[in-house]
Amino acid sequence: MTNGHGQHTTSESGDSTTYATTRHGYAIHPWKLTRSGLMPDEIAASETLFTLSNGHFGMRGTLEEGEPRAVPGTYINGFYEERPLPHAESGYGFPESGETVVNVTDGKLIRLFVGDSPFDLRYGTTHSHERALDLRTGTLDRSTEWTSPNGQSVRVTSRRLVSFAHRSLAAIHYEVEALDDNVYVALYSDLLANEQNAAPSSDPRDAAVLERPLKSEASAARDQQAVLVHRTRRSKLRMAVGMDHVLEVPQGARTTIEADKDLARYTVTAQLPKGSKLRMVKYLAYGWSHRRSGPALRDQVEAALAVGKLIGWDELAAKQRAYLDDFWEHADVEIDGDPGLQQAVRISMFHVLQCSARAEGQGLGAKGLSGIGYDGHTFWDADLFALPMLTYTKPQAARDHLTWRRDTLPQARERATELGLHGAAFPWRTITGKECSGYWPAGTAAFHVNSAVADATARYVAATGDGEFDRGPGTELLTETARLWMSLGHFNTDGSFHIDGVTGPDEYTAIVDDNLYTNVMAQANFTAAAAACERNPESAAALGVTEEEVAGWRRAAAAMAIPYDEELQVHAQSEGFTRRDEWDFEGTSDDFYPLLLNFPYFQIYRKQVIKQADLVLAMQLRGDLFTPEQKARNFAYYEARTVRDSSLSAATQAVLAAETGHLELAYDYWAEVALVDLGDLHGNVDDGLHIASMGGSWQVAVSGFGGMRDHGGQVTFAPRLPKELTRLRFRIRWNGAVVEVDVRREDGTDTATYRLVEGESLSTSHHGTPVELAGEEPVRLAIPAPTGVLPVTHPARRAPTRRVPQR
């Protein structure tokens, strides 16, 4: 650790120290995800978890030698193919074509032959095989010792990176060491387009798999370098990928280079004396465009390769480390008492960073660039679950995503018009900004995606004070989303404002009137838009905003309907929700979950069964609207009816569990959130990472146990520790300052210490007590015990697993 506040001193002395092996074969380590051996059933999962990405492009963690493999994906952010969206019965406004992520040309292939045998761990003898994703070096490392079927032994080590510093570059440092005498080796370093993919499944959450999406436009090879240029058939996007090589062989080697339409190959053959090493650095550059010509793209990747070679492997690796050192310095979350959780939270944060760091002009997808799940689409959860972490730790990445949202406003305005609405209607799922949802009750009707964009915008502006963004994209996004709500809602005769016939976050309840979450988020949207327009009168004028329009937003916000059940003394998730029939949880066995795969929508929709936090999410994001007593009652009511069939639920439940004093429950949920992919809790890690859940891991730390809230442009804290943890330390950025919150249990007493790591001063609060920070002077305060805690229950068999700290 470079910033000196690491807890796990063992990690300082040696990276190979591990605590234990998780049940999924990964070793626990504070800064690494490592696994030994090759387990056929876990190949797809490890490919996902070992993904390297910089937000511009990503590579799944397949082995260099290509096989065995499950899904050898390489994805470029924004690079997609169109596909028809068929409808058994079509309707007005149903999208007729969708967008799906393309597995682009695979550059990570280095096929190795030892004597006559392909290097393939399924044959011969594997003496050791270790892989590790290193969260500080930003590399995927592997080391394999293997004897070929005909008895020749080699040690293969590789280190791979997708550069944070150089957006279009990746590099692989590859070494073969002969462990026997006179080992003949051949290496095929490939670029391979239109790689075969796995068969599609029937799970609706999966993606459409495209057959041979890429059409060759050009291929060229010379020296150690080759470039392939391809174009998609329908979306007409062009991409180029190039490779170049630097080779070190003790006794020289024969090399050839060739390029055909879908395959370029650099071949190296050499004879290795025992103990000698063949070392090759493979540089890769990816570029794409919907405008630029093939030759221009080719020049672009060739230039990037030249830069890569000039910088060289060592410098690229050093820059990667430096980038991450800076990130962890400002972002790290430290946990004492549960090393497994510590690891999982850092892996989560690493992946969120990886899929957003250099996106620059493209959105943040639900799976990052780690798989084809959800077709590579971006949803609302990018804005609500991943962006908070980025806003408070890597604000430029949050700004990039929001700038992409701004760039897609033309499509969102067009969609609003098509739907008979004003302002902008952001798509439920998309790559380019065009609506790609094929099921409108959980797509078009989920207008709350607009409030997610607005919420993220207001949060970014409040947390960064980025005036340029505020005046430009910020005010535009807030205005156009406020306009949407104004045209979507209506004033009743009694003067109250209602939003009918929409779907909130809970996808097990659809097309309802006055979804509380939607209403209060629209209310915040109105207020934020009004404030932005008043703050930036010139921007507002350019958008045609009048005083009357702003007054209308304020009036609607003030009159917003908030459903409440007087009899039960709880808020209603939507109008009438609490009067609906209860789900028969007792009669629903484990294998009927997730319910959406086993029950028809109409059954799920009309009962009090909740897929994911909805009203509870409202209590997090609009916590200022609820009294502590209401929060406790609401949490208990909805907790008993929430089945968490969505990975978007546990993080929010953890945050509110912590706030309402259920610290053990919050801790259980935290583990569930942080381990969603490491533990494959939703059974689909093969298709890619759950980026929102990974962002949620950070939220549970900071907003859950840290109690951080940012209502009304203020940042406040209310930290508490569960009994299993003895310390939680995190840092967040706030308007140029960096504040550290250090929550400890010492001698049975819990305290929180607030300290400015950067910046001059900060006004905040601790459990409601004002705290003024100035300079580096820490403020240490005792943590009050929770009060007013109500008992909570869970649907039968749906309580989270009790977390036992994993050492």
Add this chain to the structure above:
Amino acid sequence: MTNGHGQHTTSESGDSTTYATTRHGYAIHPWKLTRSGLMPDEIAASETLFTLSNGHFGMRGTLEEGEPRAVPGTYINGFYEERPLPHAESGYGFPESGETVVNVTDGKLIRLFVGDSPFDLRYGTTHSHERALDLRTGTLDRSTEWTSPNGQSVRVTSRRLVSFAHRSLAAIHYEVEALDDNVYVALYSDLLANEQNAAPSSDPRDAAVLERPLKSEASAARDQQAVLVHRTRRSKLRMAVGMDHVLEVPQGARTTIEADKDLARYTVTAQLPKGSKLRMVKYLAYGWSHRRSGPALRDQVEAALAVGKLIGWDELAAKQRAYLDDFWEHADVEIDGDPGLQQAVRISMFHVLQCSARAEGQGLGAKGLSGIGYDGHTFWDADLFALPMLTYTKPQAARDHLTWRRDTLPQARERATELGLHGAAFPWRTITGKECSGYWPAGTAAFHVNSAVADATARYVAATGDGEFDRGPGTELLTETARLWMSLGHFNTDGSFHIDGVTGPDEYTAIVDDNLYTNVMAQANFTAAAAACERNPESAAALGVTEEEVAGWRRAAAAMAIPYDEELQVHAQSEGFTRRDEWDFEGTSDDFYPLLLNFPYFQIYRKQVIKQADLVLAMQLRGDLFTPEQKARNFAYYEARTVRDSSLSAATQAVLAAETGHLELAYDYWAEVALVDLGDLHGNVDDGLHIASMGGSWQVAVSGFGGMRDHGGQVTFAPRLPKELTRLRFRIRWNGAVVEVDVRREDGTDTATYRLVEGESLSTSHHGTPVELAGEEPVRLAIPAPTGVLPVTHPARRAPTRRVPQR
């Protein structure tokens, strides 16, 4: 008229008398639909309107010579092909394959060549061309005088029938008369399979058009007879069609017969002296099976052809006439004051009879056997809009349809299980009984289809006293539908019974809680099921019905929630409906109707805009639940929000308009209902007839202006005439009796005369006054003026056209 109570004495003296020509080119005639000339734009519409059918099979009214034509359809009831139902995003319980009606082998083709020229009205000179659908003879007649391009003139007359008496038989009496000397003629009398069809449209109400659905299995020809046997590719249904011919030619003719896979042809060539006639009777027999072998089916149609030839044309025609004489004797509705409406109502009744008379084991489709609209599917409206007419005029046909429903109970039970429900869930749309709906919010969620089956069952039993049916299919249908409701609804903590998350008849409002229509129909279903089980204890025991189960039905019925808006003093179509936003009718121009083709569902669903009578239909079918004041207020409220984008609306609006004293409005609606296809009011008559609307034409007469209700097993009347009509006379069957209601205006005084035409006695009522009929003694009563009439308004531009009597 055989029963002597015809009003249009001109029709008695000569069938060729017509009153006027409608704007669509059809002449007004009390017993015929005739048109002169060939209008290219009207070909598809006339093919639909001139359809001949007996409920077993149907032939669209294409010309014998084949061209010009639009959709040369021949359809066999129940004969379908499977097709995949694609879903952009699939979900649990979404049907993966659908069923679509097949255009089977065309037997009506008799291609004529005059000299060298094909007889084609688009070439040469047409001197006269008349076609007529005769409602009393049950034939489609044509007469054409034509000169070929090379100057030879002929008169072609044909008469075609699809036999009511002999279910598998059709026949065509075809004559060619030479108007010049020595005219050489050739006739190709064909059976043609896999006829080319028109291109599919993008209208979701259209059908999937299948390419070459039939696979040849056998073909045979000898003498004047040929048979083709085909099988569908996926559904594996087998069909056979045979033709045989009787030829009369003055100077002899050369004939050949041949049969290939998809074409069988009987060729006649002859030379005709001037004034002589070639006369050919073509017999056709259709059969199909999912079980029987090709040879067995071939034998079946050959036997039918042999019977047809033995009976001969004259006898077939006489039986056709006799069947219809009997039907009209018991069913005719006579109207004085609007000959156009008289014609339209009779045509409507004729087509309802045609599509149901000999269905025997198959359902009654939304388009009958007249086109491929809606894929040939049967919906709820068969039970609710067509069956009342059949129940009171042709009860055997109603029984056939309900027996088909009973026969599909296995599929309906399976569907209920799949949906997690008990009892039977009848499909929203189907041919075989399997759910084929591709859009669940307006398919699966429309559970009221089950109450339609139950309502029709209870009505049939009450109106006929058919004990055998009651004990068997009746009790079974009522029990299984009651069980569905019991599992679909739930008791709230306050004891009331609710049915949440369903869609009522109004397809512009979906997935709502406590749709009033659904609830009160389910209530009636419970009551009818309980009564049937108590009436038929052995049947109930066989179905496993216990006393507790019946008690549960009665308790649910008693506790049924009925939404009412206390503030507005109207019933709510569903919970919260009256609090929803209003549709901007002023801002919606004509070309935005039907709304479903121009607005997204979510917009339509969440506003107070109604596609079709829903609560108003509840006030017809459950009129005993509402006070006259409530009816008047509800009618006014919903009338102002109903746009009639469905052809299923106007009939119901007419019935309630009449009941609430809006007699002129009811009259306007009646015209709209009766002319839906004659006037092509929905722009899609090309795709087939609106059978439900045609059944609705009868309902407006009998339940609207006749005021007939059948609540609680009693039949009552409350007739009134609009000012444009001076008389309305109709007859209905009731438990073996036939009662005639004769409503007249004489000297400004309106009276109704009730008379038993058959039967011993009948207790009924007239505007609430008890009437006891005994023997043939008529009872004449004065008609009271309406009271408590409230003003009604309509959405802008959606009021019905003011009807001007058409003479």
